[in-house]
Amino acid sequence: MALNIPGLVVMALFYLLILGTGIWASLRSKKEEKKCTGDGMEITLLAGRNINLLVGIFTLTATWVGGGFILGIAEATYNPTLGAVWALMPVPYVLTFFLGGFFFAKPMRENKYVTMMDPFQKKYGNVLASALIFPALVADVLWVARTLVSLGGTMSVILDLPYVYSIIISSVVAIIYTLLGGLYSVAYTDVIQLILIFISLWVCVPFMMTNPHSVDISLTAYNATFQAPWVGTVELDEAGKWFDDFMLLALGGLAYQAFYQRILSSSSYTQAQVTCFASSACCLVLGIPSVLIGAVAASTDWNSTSYGLPTPYERDQAGSILPIALQYLTPPYVSVIGIGAVAAAVMSSMDSALLSSASLFSSNIYKNIIRKQASDCEMQWVIRISVVVVGLAGTGLTFLDSSVLVFWLVGVDMSYTIMFPQLVCILFFKVSNGYGAIVGYIMGLVMRILSGEPLIGLPPAIQFPGCRLDKEGKLTQYFPFRTAIMLISLMSILLVSLLASIIFNKGLLPEKWDVFNVKRRQRATSKVAHVKRTNSEKEEAAVAKQLLDTTSC
Secondary structure (H helix, E strand, C coil), X not given: CCCCHHHHHHHHHHHHHHHHHHHHHHHHHHHHHHHCCCCHHHHHHHHHHCECHHHHHHHHHHHHCCHHHHHHHHHXXXXXXXCHHHCCCHHHHHHHHHHHHHHHHHHHHHCCCCCCCHHHHHHHCHHHHHHHHHHHHHHHHHHHHHHHHHHHHHHHHHCCCCHHHHHHHHHHHHHHHHHHHHHHHHHHHHHHHHHHXXXXXXXXXXHHHCCCCECXXXXXXXXXXXXXXXXCCCCHHHHHHHHHHHHHHHHHHHHCHHHHHHHHHECCHHHHHHHHHHHHHHHHHHHHHHHHHHHHHHCECHHHCCCCCCCCCCCCCHHHHHHHHHHHHCCHHHHHHHHHHHHHHHHXXXXXXXXXXXXXXXXXXXXXXXXXXXXXXXXXXHHHHHHHHHHHXXXXXXXXXXXXXXXXXXXXXXXXXXXXXXXXXXXXXXXXXXXXXXXXXXXXXXXXXXXXXXXXXECCCCCXXXXXXXXXXXXXXXXXXXXXXXXXXXXXXXXXXXXXXXXHXXXXXXXXXXXXXXXXXXXXXXXXXXXXXXXXXXXXXXXXXXXXXXXXX
């Protein structure tokens, strides 16, 4: 297959459009910085907490609808061992955004945090907060990797462009415009990218469904034709795994800095809620084309196409089924449009991950620990260097594995089992303290490693009930073990925190051993509560006296 020159020209125009939008947004951010009373770092990371509602909806949706989302759904739907019932991403995201809008947005916004790690640093101190930042940073690096993998595979199939070149070009473009304008550049390029994703995918679907090599997907939904039915099934002994995957995607997303970056950039709590609810509907709509493309691929007689036999699944190319289907089941000009959708999705998620990790390092580590007196100019350079380092790290990981689902699940896995219980406790349980956080962190990390992960070839040392070989011959946990680990970590944090609080407040151990100042913090909290109560009583007495005086007159 020769290099696809028209396709390369279209992709070059697309990259120029995105880069131009990023440059324009960076100029806008400089104008806003002059108007805003906040510091330069707040402008870069949170767009001055004044992002437009429509832009906020677009950027939150585009952050979640990445290359992993589009290719992962198509891969799961096509895979004969899974099917559409395992292509879970759009539905759990509705739960993610609703929970985020109703419960998590309010405490974050009321305290005017810059990152999701600020409450940890405020309550637990710098040392423990730094340890907790690590899994969040790793999750962001894996996010960058999985988005680039999806684009590299697509370009190599459709344009016949070497995998390495497509990865490097996309990475460089995303890094450049993220460096230029921070969240402003990311948000406004997301608007362009989401429009391209929506139009491109829905343009490809009719051509895909009417191609002569595939049968009607309604006939293959529940009947084995060329492979197992594409709808798939969830057997009773697989229900635990299905539930675990659902909860992983639904709650794991609540422990990503990129989510809170959008929430905290809104001008009000109400706007943040509307942004969440509208984005949930957008994710559902944008997930449909990938399901349809996966279904068509599962309903195709590949022997009648120029691709031939064995099938993509038998060649271990299920992860690239969307670009393969575009290449062999649609006209060339349509496949180029399809790659535009994937490229747009990749860029929209990658820039979010870059800025997210840069926020955590620059604000929580550099500014709060390494150099507290750092100037605005210095912080801008720290943010830029962080973006480049994370971009290079994520780019490097793409050469280790070509499966989108591997990076997708491992990244979200860390957020769910380790970070989510920590975030719930710090925001909603006053009893939580550093002692509980340490125990919960260690419990979650150790149990997750010992539970194994077939996607990366890690055998389970702990075998939960129902652990057995799957259809591909890999030893797999069918018990909802991730959810169990998350709950064990959550309970460990609360119980150990309560125990430590009792021990130090009752004087069972000397106060000098209280490393995390549990007793001192509790006294300070009680004092603040007492002052508030006293002020409230004085205000009520003054109002009552005023009413009495008025009545007497």
